[in-house]
Amino acid sequence: MAKNQSYYFSHDINASNDPKIAAMISELGMISYAWWWVLIEKLAAADDYKLPLKKYTFVALDNELRMNNEQILTSVQQVFNKNQHVLEQNSMCSFCSFLLIYLLIHDYELLDCDDEYFWSPSLIRRFEFKKVKEETIREKRRLAGLKSAESRKAKKQNLTHVQQNLTHVQQNLTHVQQNQLIKEKKRKENNIERDTRAREDENPLSMFEDEEVKNKPIYELYMKSIGVVSPTIKGRLDDLVESYGKERVIVAINTTADNGGNSIKYVETVTAGNLKQEVQKDFGASKCNSNARGVSRKNSRKDEDVDWEKEYQRVHGKK
Template identity: 90%
Template sequence: MAKNQSYYFSHDINASNDPKIAAMISELGMISYAWWWILIEKLAAADDYKLPLKKYTFVALDNELRMNNEQILTSVQQVFNKNQHVLEQNSMCSFCSFLLIYLLIHDYELLDCDDEYFWSPSLIRRFEFKKVKEETIREKRRLAGLKSAESRKAKKQNLTHVQQNLTHVQQNQLIKEKKIKENNIERDTRAREDENPLSMFDDDEVKNKPIYELYMKSIGVVSPAIKERLDDLVESYGKERVIVAINTSSDNGGNSIKYVETVTAGNLKKEVNKDFGTTKRNSSNRGSSRKDEQVDWQAEYERVHGKK
């Protein structure tokens, strides 16, 4: 068993009043009280708090206790002489420490022994009590640590739940704010369009805006689809022809983009026929009649507009 790792042990403040200690001091002198505590310190540092009944133990103790003084030896032997049979039977009786330990075991009952070791029952009881106390404290600390860990884990989980709930609330709030913003934009757009239907085309090129305004005033609402068809008419026939077509459609009661497209194409056809010369004044000079000839309107449109 490993040696005791403690650096102290309990010591009663009234130890000198113990009857056994008092008897030892009375017979061996006050120096024996110092021997006693030095011996207890040696036992406390030993394995299992026991020292072997060996010659080397008593050689070392004589040196530690400084019991090689003749006067001290005489003092111990005077008490020890009551046990003459021990002197006769034991070869170690020449060691003062052996004589002291024998008296502490048999006369004062402060130590105990068997065939191999000697020890202090009081010292062992104190260390056993200290060991139990330390184990109890360690167990309490372990349980307190587990409880603290569980508490921290619970707090962390609660905090995580709170953060998750807060995140959900924040996300819902952001979604709600986004919807409100979109609804406000849509409402403002509708209000602006109600005041000015042409406001939907504010971001488009300004060059066709008069066409939209004229169509709104003369024909009807300009939807995105109608706007696209008006842009195609302007690109194909020119802005002036589209304006004429819208005015003509309005005068004739036309109320659709289809009507405007038909009028625009018809006006172009008339222009081409007029430019082509339907009077046939030049047909006799060429010796042939163009009465039944078919006109390539696409080619004539490109010729008039300078397209190749």
């Protein structure tokens, strides 16, 4: 056993009432009580709580206990008279501490010994009890530490789960927010579209407010006379104006409306037909002095293959 590292040991408050201690004090005097506790302190500090039965031990104890032959012989004269054989058999009987320890072992049974050491059974029991108690406390602390570690681990895992759940919630919230933004964007687009439609219902030409509306009168006339101007119809009206001019398209729209037409194709047909009639009229006036029927018939047959629009441009000096 390693040397005791404790700085204290248990000491009964009524130790002086122990019959063995009381007998020692009665026979050796109160000074023996002080010697006893100094001796116990030395044993408590020794390896295995034992001191060797060696000469150097008793030399040191005589010095520690401040004992001398006269003092010990006076105190134990009557007790030691019956142990004269010890003086005769042991060369160490000249040491006061040896005589005291001999009495503590054989007369008062406060100490025990073998051929090599002496010790206090009570002191060893107390330290063994203290050791068991300390080991029990250490074991409890160890188990408490393990339990605390498990608790911290569980809390950490729970915290991780909470953080993961929070992350999922945040992700779901982000998705919800994204969906809300998408819905809000669609709602705004629908509102814009609805407002645009409502504005177009009040003013159909409002769909062209953000564009160049040089043909706006054409669109307006078409919408009033024939029907709705879609982007496709708008483009075809623009092409008619570009090819035939506003006046001819206006005439064609009015003609279409008068004849009950209801499509852009009808307007295109009327516009082309009006141009053809103009070209024929102008072409006929330029040939009014011709008397050759054959030529007229020939020209009439050629009229079927004439590109009237190009002819019109030729007659009016357009290249």
